[in-house]
Each structure stands twice: as structure tokens, then as C-alpha cells.
Amino acid sequence: MTNDLKQLTSLLQAHDPASHVCADPIALSATLDDIIGNPTRTPQTAKRHWSRRQLLTLIPVTAVLAGAAVVLPIVMRPSDVGPITLGPAKALAFAKNGDYIDIRIADPDADPRRYREDFASHGLNVDLQMEPSSPSLVGTMISISSPGKETNYRTDGFEIKDEHGSEWVKRIEGTDCGNMWCMAGVSIPVNLRSPVEIIFGRAARPGERYEIAGDPTAHGEILEGVDLENQTVAEVKRILQQRNGTIESYLEAPPEPFPSAGWDYTEHVLQPISVLDSWYVHEAFGGHNKKSVRLVVASWPR
Amino acid sequence: MRDEAGFTSMFQKHYESVLRYAWRRVGPADAADVAAETFKVAWEKYDRVPQDQPLPWLYTTARNLTLNLIRRDNRRDALADLLVEDLTRHGTEEDHAATIAARQAAFAALSTLSDGDRELILLMSWEGLDLRQAAEVVGCSRSTAAMRLHRIRGRLRHLLGEESQPITDRQPSFGRSVI
Numbered sequence: 001m002t003n004d005l006k007q008l009t010s011l012l013q014a015h016d017p018a019s020h021v022c023a024d025p026i027a028l029s030a031t032l033d034d035i036i037g038n039p040t041r042t043p044q045t046a047k048r049h050w051s052r053r054q055l056l057t058l059i060p061v062t063a064v065l066a067g068a069a070v071v072l073p074i075v076m077r078p079s080d081v082g083p084i085t086l087g088p089a090k091a092l093a094f095a096k097n098g099d100y101i102d103i104r105i106a107d108p109d110a111d112p113r114r115y116r117e118d119f120a121s122h123g124l125n126v127d128l129q130m131e132p133s134s135p136s137l138v139g140t141m142i143s144i145s146s147p148g149k150e151t152n153y154r155t156d157g158f159e160i161k162d163e164h165g166s167e168w169v170k171r172i173e174g175t176d177c178g179n180m181w182c183m184a185g186v187s188i189p190v191n192l193r194s195p196v197e198i199i200f201g202r203a204a205r206p207g208e209r210y211e212i213a214g215d216p217t218a219h220g221e222i223l224e225g226v227d228l229e230n231q232t233v234a235e236v237k238r239i240l241q242q243r244n245g246t247i248e249s250y251l252e253a254p255p256e257p258f259p260s261a262g263w264d265y266t267e268h269v270l271q272p273i274s275v276l277d278s279w280y281v282h283e284a285f286g287g288h289n290k291k292s293v294r295l296v297v298a299s300w301p302r
Numbered sequence: 303m304r305d306e307a308g309f310t311s312m313f314q315k316h317y318e319s320v321l322r323y324a325w326r327r328v329g330p331a332d333a334a335d336v337a338a339e340t341f342k343v344a345w346e347k348y349d350r351v352p353q354d355q356p357l358p359w360l361y362t363t364a365r366n367l368t369l370n371l372i373r374r375d376n377r378r379d380a381l382a383d384l385l386v387e388d389l390t391r392h393g394t395e396e397d398h399a400a401t402i403a404a405r406q407a408a409f410a411a412l413s414t415l416s417d418g419d420r421e422l423i424l425l426m427s428w429e430g431l432d433l434r435q436a437a438e439v440v441g442c443s444r445s446t447a448a449m450r451l452h453r454i455r456g457r458l459r460h461l462l463g464e465e466s467q468p469i470t471d472r473q474p475s476f477g478r479s480v481i
Contacts, residue, residue: 005423005455008412012427018322021333031338032313035345036306179350229362230441300373301441302366 092118092128097187102172104185108139108202124188125195131211133201134286135220140175140182142212143199157187160194167194178215204289213286216293221286223293228284230301234277236284240293248287250275253298265296309348312356313341319429320360326428327368336371340364358438361429365421365439411458419454422447 091110095102101122107114108130115128133142145151146160157170170187186198204210216223222245228236240247252268265285275297283296317337324336340363344351351359412420418440425436437447 005451005458008423008458009427012412012424016326016428018325018333018428021318021322021325023318023321027334028314028317031317031334031341032310034338035313035342036309300369 091115094118094122099190100170100187101190102185102187104172105139105141105200108200124192126188127195127197129197129199130202131199132204132208133212134210134214134216134290135203136177136214136218137180137182137201137212138203139201140177140184141186141198141200142180142182144169144186145197146194147197149194160196162194164193167192169196176219178218178221180214180218182214209288210286213288216284216286222291223284228281231281232277233275233279233281233295233297236281236295237277244291246287246292247272247295248292249294251285251294251296253282253296253302265294270297305348308353309345312344312351316357316360317341319357320364323361323364323429324368326424327365328371332371336364336367339367343367355435357429358431358435361425361431361439362441415454415457418442419450419457422450423454 091105091107091114093104093106101124103126112128112130115126119126119128131142144158150161152159152161157168160167160169167189169189169192171183172185172187173183175182175184182201188196199212201212201214214221217226217228218224222243223236223239226236226239237247239245250270250272251265252270276299279297279299280301281295281297282302285294285296287293320340321333321337324340325333328336340360343363344356344360412423415423421440422436425431425439426433429436431439433447433451434444437444440447442450
């Protein structure tokens with residue numbers, strides 16, 4: 001550091017406006033309780049996280065289901081549960097785990113009827129939908145819900161609530177989807193009462209558009225490994241060009257630190273001509289094919 | 303599943319640093335809110351917080367929150383008010399006029415820097431970060447930060463006069479507003 005800079009920093013250190021500031025232990029404890037003990041914050045955020053992407057990515061199914069994609073089954077053997085057995089239709093892998101059954105996908109390209117057969121053979125009322133997804137989501141479970149019931153995301157799974165009480169479906173970790181959340185599988189109570197619908201990502205067939213796009217910086221995606229934080233639009237354009245990627249659309253960043261639950265990016269599409277290269281990329285969503293992304297941008301850094 | 307014990311430990315260890323960071327940028331009224339919000343974000347994204355050195359990540363988040371707050375309220379940076387207040391509080395008769403003027407000139411020079419350049423200096427002065435960590439917080443590479451420092455030095459020289467004269471020995475700079 002130069003002499004001038006050293007003196008300036010010394011001067012600033014001597015005039016630190018917060019040198020007398022100490023955290024109040026009571027306030028500190030209350031703040032910690034509010035963060036960790038708050039029962040609504042995480043679920044709300046997680047739910048919004050998903051629904052936001054759902055709004056972006058779910059489009060009417062128009063794809064023709066022809067031509068089988070070659071996808072290797074993903075079956076991981078957990079160390080602390082019973083042996084894995086394939087269902088009669090060999091679409092799902094089941095493992096008894098106490099009062100729960102761990103379920104993973106054995107054949108990501110199976111006919112949906114085969115999944116229903118396997119679930120039914122275990123007495124489970126589960127409907128599995130397969131959606132063409134971008135690479136980081138293939139082979140993962142992306143969403144879980146219960147028709148007509150409230151489903152809340154919790155740190156260790158999902159709470160399905162109705163007037164009779166709650167049932168819990170646990171997550172099985174082991175996936176890396178960047179800032180999307182996804183699961184390697186689910187653990188369902190043996191005596192599950194509620195019907196459950198699960199959305200599972202499968203590989204898109206040739207020419208088929210993604211129904212669900214993942215984090216474009218996640219493994220296998222077009223911007224894999226790129227840290228977009230505070231990158232300018234020009235920088236991201238350059239990186240995309242190097243990787244033969246394209247920008248499907250620009251979306252306006254929300255004005256607040258955290259977008260309200262009602263913030264719908266599809267209502268805030270910007271004309272490309274109005275987006276300057278000097279603007280900042282706040283976030284990126286995958287596009288409808290492997291090479292395209294949607295950029296959330298603003299004139300200010302995130 | 304997130305590590306509640308690990309987060310609690312990080313919170314207890316670094317909350318005060320983040321509180322002070324916020325206090326220095328937005329003043330006492332909003333500092334606690336910014337600090338709390340910073341750790342809420344950290345809790346939500348705990349798997350992305352570097353476990354070995356979380357402070358730069360926390361400062362980055364706090365910085366984004368303070369920038370949003372300042373922009374949202376369309377208000378000027380509270381830093382100016384804080385420094386003026388500090389000068390008033392400390393700049394009493396025991397100080398030589400030249401020293402007071404030197405402070406004023408230095409803070410005036412600081413105020414002419416761009417937000418990013420100024421933040422770089424403040425992070426290294428007040429938060430005690432090294433160049434690499436400060437660069438991480440303002441969102442640039444270490445080499446870019448080094449280049450910025452070089453540019454800042456040139457700017458300081460230009461604003462404060464001759465290179466050979468250290469800023470603390472400067473004569474009063476009449477007519478230059480403080481911040």
C-alpha cells in the first residue's frame with residue numbers, strides 16, 4: 001500500500017463511527033431465535049423459490065413423446081437402510097427405512113404407468129410425473145405436493161397438512177442443482193394417508209423443449225462454474241458467446257432485496273434494446289433448451 | 303439439512319462485525335435490521351457460505367442490503383453524516399487546526415471516489431480486510447482491486463496536492479466542503 005493510502009486508512013481507523021458499537025446480548029439472542037426458530041421464513045422462501053421458477057419454466061406440454069433418450073438409472077445405495085428392491089415394474093427402487101420407505105428412480109425413462117404400478121405394489125398413493133428438464137435436474141425429484149392439501153417445505157422434508165393433522169415426507173439428499181432445490185429421492189411414511197404428486201426431471205428428447213430448467217451455473221449447464229454475482233451483461237454475453245450460448249430473454253430484477261411473493265418475472269420481460277451492456281446480472285434462469293439462458297438484470301449491482 | 307450449531311457459532315462470532323459494518327454505512331437507525339437480514343440470508347443460503355472465512359460473504363450480503371436500502375429510500379449515504387458527526391465530536395480545541403483540516407481534506411477526497419473505490423478503502427480500513435477479501439466483497443478480482451487502488455492513489459495525489467506532502471500535514475483546504 002502506498003504512503004498516501006496508508007495515511008488515509010490510518011485516519012479512517014482513528015475515526016471509525018462504529019468503534020463504540022457492541023451487540024446487545026439480549027437483542028443478539030432474540031435475533032438468532034428469530035432466524036433459526038422462525039417457522040415461516042424458510043418455507044416461504046423455499047416455496048417462492050420454486051414457484052418463481054415454476055412460473056418461468058412450466059409451459060403447456062406440446063412435445064411429442066417419440067424416440068427414447070438414453071439415460072442411465074441413478075440408484076444410490078444408502079448406508080443405513082435396508083436392502084434396495086426394485087418394484088415389479090422395475091421403474092422404482094424401494095428401501096425400507098423404519099416407518100418410512102425410501103424411494104428412488106430406477107428407470108428415469110419409464111412409462112408413467114410403470115411408476116404407478118410400483119407405487120401401488122407398496123400400497124402408496126403416489127403419482128409421479130416426468131418432465132423434460134435441463135441436465136442438472138435430470139434424475140432428480142423437483143417438486144412434491146398433495147392435491148387439495150397444503151404442502152409446506154421444511155428443512156428436512158415436506159409437511160402435508162389437512163384438518164386431520166400433518167404427514168411428513170422426507171427429502172433424500174445427494175444431488176447438486178445449484179440454487180434450485182432438488183432431491184435424489186423421497187422417504188414416504190409406510191402408512192401415508194394423503195395422495196402425493198411428485199415431479200421428476202428426465203432428459204429431454206431430441207428437439208424437445210425443457211419444461212423445467214435448472215440453475216444455468218449448475219453442473220452440466222451452459223454456464224457451469226460461472227459466478228454471475230455482479231457480472232455485467234457484457235461479461236456474461238462474452239462468456240455465453242465462448243460457449244455458443246444465447247440469451248433467450250432479459251427479465252427485470254425486483255426493486256427490493258427480496259422479491260415479494262407476487263413478483264412474477266414473466267410480467268417483467270425487458271426489450272433487449274433497453275438493456276445496456278453496463279448493467280448487472282442479478283440472477284440467471286435456464287432457457288427452454290440447453291444453450292439458452294434468461295438473465296435477470298438491473299442497472300445496479302446486486 | 304442445515305447445520306444449526308455451525309450457524310449459531312458463526313452468528314455469535316460475526317454478528318457484531320456485521321452490525322458495525324452496517325452502522326458505518328447506514329447509521330444506527332437501520333444497522334440492526336441490516337445485520338439481522340444479513341444473517342437471515344446466510345441461514346437460507348448456509349450451504350453457500352464459506353465455512354472457513356464467512357466474513358467477506360457476510361459483508362457482501364450486508365453491502366447489497368445497504369445499497370438496496372439507500373436506493374429504495376432515495377437517501378444519501380449515511381456515511382457522510384457519520385463522518386461529519388465524528389469530526390464534530392472529535393475535532394475539538396485539543397486538535398490543531400491543521401490536523402482538523404487534514405481530516406476534512408482526506409474525507410473530502412474520499413467522498414469524491416466512486417462507490418466501489420470508496421468501499422474498497424473502507425473495507426480495508428474499518429473492516430480490516432486484506433485486498434483479496436475486500437475485492438471479493440465489492441465483486442472484483444484481486445488484480446482489478448489492485449488496479450483500482452493504484453488509480454485511487456493517483457486521485458488522492460491529485461486532490462490532496464503534492465505527493466511529497468503527507469495528507470496529515472496538509473494545510474487547511476478552505477472552501478472545500480466536508481463530504
